[in-house]
Amino acid sequence: MRIISGDYRGRALKAVPGSATRPTTDKIKEAVFNLIGPYFDGGRSLDLYAGSGGLSIEGVSRGIEEAVLVDRQFAAIKTIQSNVAVTKESEKFTVIKSSADQAIQRLNGQQAFDLFYFDPPYAKQTIQADVEKLSAANLIADNAILMAETDQEAQLPDQIGGFELWKQREYGITVITIYRFKG
Incomplete structure (x- = not known):
């Protein structure tokens, strides 16, 4: 795994050891950023199931100002911290060891986020x-x-909360669904 584009382009990233975490492949990561916009002009991102942290690190490499990465596994947190160190700009990242629910409670009242990455374990679809x-x-x-x-079994709806379906693509068994917030 590597950082594909932006300020940190080409730097290697580690995967979380073991089989509890499924890393987003470079091919899928590149497809995601082609769909949501290749570069950003600031903003904040939140990844509640960060795994190795690859998506958030790629986002910051492409212009996101601040990324919050959450995972409840100790091995994932260690991997995220190691991968963030590769950027040499750790001040742009906040790493939280917590469940998604606890992290949302902890972040309550803070500045809103512009970009959300949802890549929970396939068997535990908690996105809605x-x-x-x-x-x-x-x-x-x-x-x-x-x-x-x-x-492909997730079958996400066209609307989730105030988000409306914007784009959707299939890559083998993986489905990338992009929503825009309409309020």
């Missing part, structure tokens, strides 16, 4: 419930983008 909690905590910025990586 997580979006409702984010909305209740006022953590969704106007015109925010939500990227969901699922398998």
Whole structure:
């Protein structure tokens, strides 16, 4: 795995050891950023199931100002911290060891996020419930983008909370669904 584009382009990233985490491949990561816009002019991102942190690091490499990465596994947190160190700009990243629910509670009242990465374990599709909690905590910025990586069995709806389906692509068993926040 590597950082594909932007300020950190070409730097290698580690995967979380073991089989508990499924890393987003470079091919899928590149497809995601081709769909949501290749580069950003600031903003904040949130990844509630960060795994190795690759999506958030790629986003910051491409112009996101600040990324919050959440995972509940100790091995994932260690991997994220190691991968963030590769950027040599750790001040742009906040790493939280927590469940998604606890992280949303902890972030309640903070500045809203412009970009959300949702790549929960395929067997535990909690995207709709997580979006409702984010909305209740006022953590969704106007015109925010939500990227969901699922398998083909997930069957996400055209609307989730105030988000409306914008784009969707299939890559083998992986489905990338992009939503825009309409409020």
